[in-house]
Amino acid sequence: MADTSRRALLLMSLLGTRRLWSLRDLSARLEVSERTVRRDLDTLRELGYPISTVRGPDGGYQLGTGRTLPPLLFDHDQARAIAVALQTAPNTVFGLQDDAARALAVLQQAMPEALRTTMESLRVNTLRNYWEFPAPPIDPAALSTVGSAVRQRHVLVAELLRPDGTRPMPDEPDFAAARRIEPHHLVVWAGRWYVVVYDLGDDRWRVHRVDRLHARTTSAAFASRALPGGDLGQFVMSSPDRGDTPAAWQCTGNATLNLPADVVARWAPGGSVVEHLDAGHCRLTLGAWSWAGMAGILVTFDTDLTDLHPAELRDACRDLARRFAMISTVDPSPASG
Template structure:
């Protein structure tokens, strides 16, 4: 009976994500037979949970929209995921450390003993890795305001800090993306009839407008792909001891996708762009440019040119030695 109850609870947690899953998919996740899954579904129905059977293509089973889950229905894997997320979120959001610690404590108190045991023995600390080029954590309140506008499908008025000074924009917010430890807003700007990928830390949202909008199809069909392929997303150079730039014989969309965090990409032609970035040394900066495997021209400053020549000489010397 205890095994059956634990399995049924896990099935309920799977349904809690809101997905529609076939009996075969559920059986694979729970590592039981399809017959057992259907029996456990009947058990949940007997307990008063509305489990809908969706017919046709893409059909399966799902939790009814009016069903209320009991507090904190977590399996052991979800418990660990929640504990890790709550401990690492202060690395990307400021002003949230105390609240995340309180949330973790509350969550652990509400967990069944078996799940709590999985989360209590360990703590997670986030440290800066210089290869990740992280940005400073941003204000959690800004994320809350913009996230609320996305959920309610309300337009948002923001003050944006750009290279030409501050501007006020009216946007239709669609998604938030965290990439290279930086927060981006994917939004449509009706006044300019264009999609924007914008650094959230350069936005100051105003009072809620209460004006609704209809969702649009995001370019590339995916907010992550859109952010990664957009070169003019408001990035600013990260603070490093050495800064330089070069004209690369690659499209801006390609370089934007693979440029390290803290770099900026400027469109030049359909087949070239200027990449500006920083690093801990001139040799490190030269090495980053070489990873693009493209022709480099108009390289600035002179220190970067000397570093590239030095790397070339070292490589030539090494090849002669190996020969």
């Protein structure tokens, strides 16, 4: 019954994406026999969905027109929430934007007129915020592999990839042999997909970027483990070795901070990289729209800064100090009333 229900929902989604489907195409997309497709179509008709049959060599099946589909169980608030969510879904997976648009179109078609009007009244235009640091969209297949392993509690065999998605050669400094890992949690943060794993090679918890893993599932199952500290968000955001690389900016530089790496990683903007140096120091690489902007970000950590690169960043810090020094410490006198 569960398989039949899932197949019926997928069939409705397919019928809503274009005007006409041949029986052969539906059978191929659903991966069932043509006889099963006919039976599912009859089931949908019995439930009141207007599915028409077009006769002839170029015929097939389509959603009927001029009739109202059975209402979905949403109220106006839920309809608005769906419309906004599908139009503003982050584009962190290849094809997600198109899939979200198709899903919205299918849902609107299936809504009663009043709810459809509510959804259509919310046409959203999204603009890029320059404080967003999203990574390039990742392959849905890679995400499905990791997500299924997390859900089914199956061990992964994974290799670490270069930032461009290719495998390093054995003679390269960043080469790492394939590891057996237990994937426990899938996390999205700052426009990036991460997986929190327990590494069976060195018996420690790690955070990996999903798009930096070439993983295959094994049949080996594992039991759930308790994450150290119990705070998933804190663990991900304070892990400096999670595989990030600097985001593309007009200006990119770095500095040594007199703070531990896990503290800086917790508060550093997305798209920056934190390198552990010792228990009390780390190196932060980040970008900004200007050297003064980068200097301002570094100032927010309220700690000593050394070894700044490049020279433009050092000059910006000096200019910023000069501007701050020019600010009067005496409050201006209140205007006479």
